[in-house]
Amino acid sequence: MADFPFTRADLEKLAQWDTPTICNGLELIVPERRAIGFTVEPMAVADEKLPPIVGLARTGTLRAKEPPRGRVAERAAWYEYVAAGDLPTIALLQDLDDRPGYGAFWGEVNSTIHKALGVLGCVTNGSFRDLDALAPGFQIIGGRVGPSHAHVHLVDFGGPVNIFGMQAGHDDVIHADRHGAVVIPAAAVTQLPAAIDLVSRREKVILDVCRTADFSPAKLREALRRSGEIH
Template sequence: MAERPFNQSDLDVLAQWDTPTICNGLEIVVPDRRAIGFTTEPMVCLDPKAKPIVGLARVGMIRATEPPRSKVTDRADWYDYVARVDLPTIAVLQDIDGRIGYGAYWGEVQSTIHKALGSIGCVTNGSFRDLEMWAPGFQMIGGRVGPSHAHVHMVDFAKPVNVFGMHAAHDDVIHADYHGAVVIPADAVRKLPAAIDLVSRREAVILDVCKAPGFTPAKLREALRKSGEIH
């Protein structure tokens, strides 16, 4: 079992907040990551009403527009890599084709396999299909929906990937929901609840003034002064 500065309970705590709230907290805990570490393109979520997923990244690369030109990565090796260890995993797959999402790696079969392996979801710039036959409880935040898997194959895995601007590596903590995904530095996991509480209290000062009877720009100005730096 790997030594980590967090455990399952810590990840469960983070799952109570949506991904934008996690990003707000990270702006306080690790301000140098304010503009990096998260997806920056619109994404398609299989189940927008599901709670956020939080787990360890299992990273890989795929392509689908052409048949493999050389020996392909054995999917069974990928499955061994993805399998849950002491914490749940999230597949983070980068489609490296020129036409991203041309063929879908994900559908009924792959979602069912990965759920059985202990993975709780996937974040990918690629496509997915079989929406009505998807493994229940396995979340997908992907680039788009498509009908065919074409020549989809695994190119490589366990090496850093870039999914819509989010650079992720093996064992990174991923938090994702229908807004997108973000990487949480390991040493920030346990610091986030206090940071999120601070942001929430700052926001409350402004929100309460805006919702109260007798709102005026002058009252807003005073609330902004009291709340400190706020987005």
């Protein structure tokens, strides 16, 4: 098993913040990643009321538009691969079809199987279905909702994927919610709470001034100066 510079408790702590807040913290810790490492397209969410999910990436690719023409990954092997161990996992499935989402891998059956395996949810550019029958608590953040699974089949798993601009690999830490998803560098996991606190305190200076009865552009200018012009 790989050694990580964080614990399950460290990952669970990050679930108290939404993904935009995580991105804010990362801008301080790893500014060189300010414009990379996150999804850049609108996404559909199975349940907007669920809290953010944070876990280790389990990556795979699929196709659905046509029957398999070559190698197909064994479904049972994929299930063994994604199963959570000491740390929670999140499935990242890239749909390789020229029209991603033609057929849905995710629905009642796969959400139930993956939840039983300890997977927190999935992030995919593909589609999902069975909205009223998905496993309770299993989050799906996908490209679209669709009715059929068509010829959906796994192509491969364990390699790098690109989900709407977010490039990720096996064991990357993923934070995801209704806004999308972001990769958290392993070394940044334990640094994020302090960074988020700093960003929040800087933002509070601006927000408090904007909410006063005697707000003015001059007071805003001063607040921006004191906050370090965070945005």
